[in-house]
Amino acid sequence: MQVRRFVSGGVQDGGMARRAAGGTGVSGAGAGVKGARRPEVRLPPLEPHGGGELEPDGDYDGLEFRDADLAGQDGAGARFMDCALTSCALDETRLRHVRVLDSVLTDIRGVGTDLAEAALRDVEILDPRLGGVQLHGAVLERVLIRGGKIDYLNLRTARLRDVVFEGCVLVEPDFGGARLERVEFVDCVLREADFNAATLTDVDLRRAATLEIARGVDRLAGAVISTAQLVDLAPVFAGALGIRVEE
Structure with missing residues (x-):
C-alpha cells in the first residue's frame, strides 16, 4: 500500500546524524522489544594484501586491504574472514554471493557495488560512503x-x-x-x-x-x-x- 511519507524529527545533512537525547545503543529493559546483539570483532594481526585483482570464489583470510582500488573487479563468491578493508574504492565491484565474516570495513566508498545475496556475519561497517549498493x-x-x-x-x-x-x-x-x-x-x-x-x-x-x-x-x-x-x-x-x- 502506498502512502504519503511521514517525517519525524529534523532533517539532517551530512554524513552523521545528530545524537538523540538518551541514546545508548541498547534497548531499555522492560521496553517490550529485544535489543540487537552487536558484533564483537577482534581482528588478529593482519598481513597486507599483496595487490592484484580480486578473484571469483577467492579466499581471503587475515588480510588488510588499505587504500585499494577495487572498482569494477569481480570477487563474486569470495570469502573474507578476519579482514580489514580501509579506504577502499568499490565502484561497481561485483561481490555477489560473497561471505564476509568477522571483519571491519572502514571508510569504504563506491557507487553500484553489487553485494546481492551476500552473507555478512559479525561485521562492522564504519563511515561508509555508498550509493546504489545492492x-x-x-x-x-x-x-x-x-x-x-x-x-x-x-x-x-x-x-x-x-x-x-x-x-x-x-x-x-x-x-x-x-x-x-x-x-x-x-x-x-x-x-x-x-x-x-x-x-x-x-x-x-x-x-x-x-x-x-x-x-x-x-x-x-x-x-x-x-x-x-x-x-x-x-x-x-x-x-x-x-x-x-x-x-
Whole structure:
C-alpha cells in the first residue's frame, strides 16, 4: 500500500546524524522489544594484501586491504574472514554471493557495488560512503553500520538479524519484502524508507533522529516507535485506513 511519507524529527545533512537525547545503543529493559546483539570483532594481526585483482570464489583470510582500488573487479563468491578493508574504492565491484565474516570495513566508498545475496556475519561497517549498493537477498547477522551515508540501499527480500544502524544517513533505503528481527536505528536519519511487504520483529525505531516512511506504514507491526513518532504518524495511519480527518 502506498502512502504519503511521514517525517519525524529534523532533517539532517551530512554524513552523521545528530545524537538523540538518551541514546545508548541498547534497548531499555522492560521496553517490550529485544535489543540487537552487536558484533564483537577482534581482528588478529593482519598481513597486507599483496595487490592484484580480486578473484571469483577467492579466499581471503587475515588480510588488510588499505587504500585499494577495487572498482569494477569481480570477487563474486569470495570469502573474507578476519579482514580489514580501509579506504577502499568499490565502484561497481561485483561481490555477489560473497561471505564476509568477522571483519571491519572502514571508510569504504563506491557507487553500484553489487553485494546481492551476500552473507555478512559479525561485521562492522564504519563511515561508509555508498550509493546504489545492492544487498537484495542478502543475509546480515550481527552487523553494525555506524556513521557515513548510504544512498538507495537495496535490501529487498534480505534477512536482517541483530543489525544496528547508528549515526548514519540512509536515503531511500528499500526494505521491501525483507525480514527484520532485532534491528535498531540509533541516532540515524532515514529518508523515505520503504517497508512494503516487510516483516518486522523487535525493530526499534524510537531513537531515529529523523524518520520518513514513503511506503509500508501498514507493515510496522513488530516495530516500536516513540510517543512523538506516533503523533506524527497519526495522519499517515488515518490515510492508510481511508479515514478523513476534518475540523
